[in-house]
Amino acid sequence: MQADKRPLRFVIIGAGMAGMLAGIRLKERGDTDFTIYEKGDSVGGTWRENSYPGLACDTPAHSYTYSFATNPEWSAFYAPGAEIRAYFEQIAGRYDLKSQIAFNTEISSCRFVDGRWRITTTEGCEDVADVIVAATGVLHHPAMPDIPGLEDFAGPCFHSARWDHSVPLEDKRVGVIGNGSTGVQIVSALSKVAGRLVHFQRSPQWIMPCPDLKYSEADKQVFRDDPAKIEEVRNGPEASARRARFTAAIIDLESPELAEIQSIVERNLRESISDPKLREKLRPDYRAACKRMVFSAHYYDAVQKPNVEVVVGAIERVEPSGIRMKDGSFYELDVIALATGFRVDQFVRPMVVEGFGGKSLDAFWSEHPRAYYAVTVPEFPNFFLLNGPTGPVGNFTLIDIAEAQWAYIDQLVDLLRAGTCDAVAPTMSALDEYEVRRTEAAKRTVFASGCRSWYLDKQGVPQVWPWSYAYFQEVMKRPKLEDYALMQGQ
DSSP, rough: OOOOOOOOEEEEEOHHEEEEEEEEHHHHHTTTEEEEEOOSSSTTHHHHHOTTTBBOOOGGGSSSSSSTTTTTTBSSSSSHHHHHHHHHHHHHHHTTTTGGEETTTTTEEEEEEEEEEEEEEEOEEEEEEEOOOOOOSSSOOOOOOOOTGGOOSSSOEEEEGGTTSSSOOOOOOEEEEEESHHHHHHHHHHHHOOOOEEEEEEEEEEOOOOOOOOHHHHHHHHHOOOHHHHHHHHHHHHHHHHHHHHHHHHHHOOOHHHHHHHHHHHHHHHHHOOOOHHHHTTOOOOTTTOOOEEOOOOOHHHSSTTEEEESSSSSEEEETEEEEEEEEEEEEEEEEOOOBOOOOOOOOTTTEEEOGGGHHHHTTTTOOOBBTTTTTTTTTEEEEEEEEEEEEEEEEOHHHHHHHHHHHHHHHHHHHHHTOSSSSEOHHHHHHHHHHHHHHHHTTSSGGGOOOTTTTTTTSSSOSSOOOOHHHHHSSSSSOGEEEEESSSO
């Protein structure tokens, strides 16, 4: 590689896992002219936004760490949310990132003018950058359900990502709407404290059993003394087999791996739920892994407690004192928790992003968000996405994904550092070809096998990575420069 010739100014949007990664990697390269803009008051992204009861990661804790900053102190195989947030706080301190983070600062617009990005905050402050790294994440715009009468409820009602910890729940009648991983975690936790707990769900979920493994002090000492033990948890035979099994299951509906997963979740339901009526109520009518897999060691135990009821069906409306179903049944409640997910099609929106000639990213994404290999967008030069549209978000660790994407991005930035070009963006033909291949492959994945999920766009096509995890790692090793426009004097 040529010696660096051009000093670059970077703006990173978001101080969650991916934005922090970008800052750390830039500092390692000696690129210190950057600012991370963060709309919240601290680092951590989704782990700052979410603090609901039972919050935990559904990826093994040792896999949900940066490869260069492992953590022998995790208390459990699946770490609770507060520990994950503390980990990111600790990393921010270790790498002295906070001095370059503008907290409580939201970006309103980014416009590419005269070869540089002009950035404006919601407070009217301005910045200029050669490169933008959009690390805004996917799960940060809460999706409020469109249920008639929701605003008429007389008691506290809040989204899981805006949990109101001032509301007492002991001995209260609590309704939880939604049964993705968040809803399952909340119900598992609140079953221990609520007087009556009602779990409302449109359709049941397959539950993958997982170990409730806590690490003892002796376990932690082993990890401290021998980092290879951490690496074994991260990428050893068991972890590799689990990743390979899930990858094969996703991309091939006839695979023995998907049949194995189906067998596991069916056995879990059969052996965990003793009441035949409840067992059938909890049985999904779609294939395992069609929706994002839900991992839980406690949900099936929770729903069999005498103070817990599962209600499957459509909600007619919310009334001041509770929820009425379309079948006429009514459930009196004191508190409603909305585990209804996020607006996953937003990404950097509602921020205004304009590329060449004022081209609007919002307009470009009007049908659905798209990016070349989930990282770059035609006509938006020097604009890079971490965990962007169509990336492999399905039950893989997003840290590993972001690290691979950064290695790819850094090679494109090298072209700018070396003066090979002033601006770089994929060609439209490269994105079109990628989207045709990706769409056709997505239609053959388990995600398109007949369920309703947040993976699907308005046409019902999964907006996720449809190939193997190994293929993702392969294409991230080196950009195909023939698919990029390298521009001078922009």
